[in-house]
Amino acid sequence: MTELSSFPITRRWPAADPGKLQLYSFPTPNGVKISIALEELGLPYEAHAVDIGKDESWTEDFLSLNPNGKIPAILDPNGPGGKPLPLFESGAILLYLAEKAGKLLPSDPALRYETIQWVFFQMGGIGPMFGQLGFFHKFAGSEFEDKRPRDRYAKESKRLLGVLEKRLESRQWIMGDEYTIADIAIFPWVRTLKVFYNAGELLGMDDFKSTMAWLDRCLERPAAQRGLSIPPRE
Structure with a gap:
């Protein structure tokens, strides 16, 4: 089983299945970009609500994944080289997911x-x-x-x-x-x-x-x- 316990964010938002991509987000325009992409791509993932109305993105646990304190962020247990990959910034995440799945991005x-x-x-x-x-x-x-x-x-x-x-x-x-x-x-x-x-x-x-x-x-x-x-x- 993939081990994610070394990532502090999993203390507050534990993974039910550490083998799945973990999404930390909230339904804002930036946040739903990633959930929509994941649904389009069919990649298995777990979604964790980070309530920005309660300043949860400014907690120590979330900041350990994104020091900029903004949703969305992801933790992919199956990143490049088979190693876990933490990633923030919605544009970077979209590009990463599209390249990972080989969809939603032209090959030319x-x-x-x-x-x-x-x-x-x-x-x-x-x-x-x-x-x-x-x-x-x-x-x-x-x-x-x-x-x-x-x-x-x-x-x-x-x-x-x-x-x-x-x-x-x-x-x-x-x-x-x-x-x-x-x-x-x-x-x-x-x-x-x-x-x-x-x-x-x-x-x-x-x-x-x-x-x-x-x-x-x-x-x-x-x-x-x-x-x-x-x-x-x-």
Whole structure:
């Protein structure tokens, strides 16, 4: 049996089956990227809820796996060379899982890097900008009388949606006919922008018709429907 007891995180979130990949996450846009990918890939895994509302990602045990204190993180008992591999950052995890399973990432080198660039587009642009807009539009920042911060992030979020819209014109998926980790990286954030941050009207999201149709296609996938609620909230 694979031994994971040397990893402190397993003290707080013990593995029922140490031979399976361990996912430490919460159903946020970044968190569900990994559960959706795992469901698509069919890799056996266990999901552990790290409640960020209770600051569980800042506990000593979690920080031993991710010193940046953010979900998601994984512990793969069957990593490279047959050794356990701890890994954090959702983009890095998506890339690792796709390469491990040989799916969701084109084998052609040029297409592979093109896919990765769109994952980085989400990591560097869509995630940070949409998240800031959510703060200033829905959460504590919405109480600020000065709306310039909200408007700044709304303008940039709308621009990013425009980039996505142009990419998706006459395309089924980000990479054309093939559903990849680029779609998985991006669509949870677009969904959150509309249905959780309630920014659809602010940004005129229904005008981005190719993007909204793509989002519907993503949400129709059974793996996406399962992954969006893994791990479940209490």
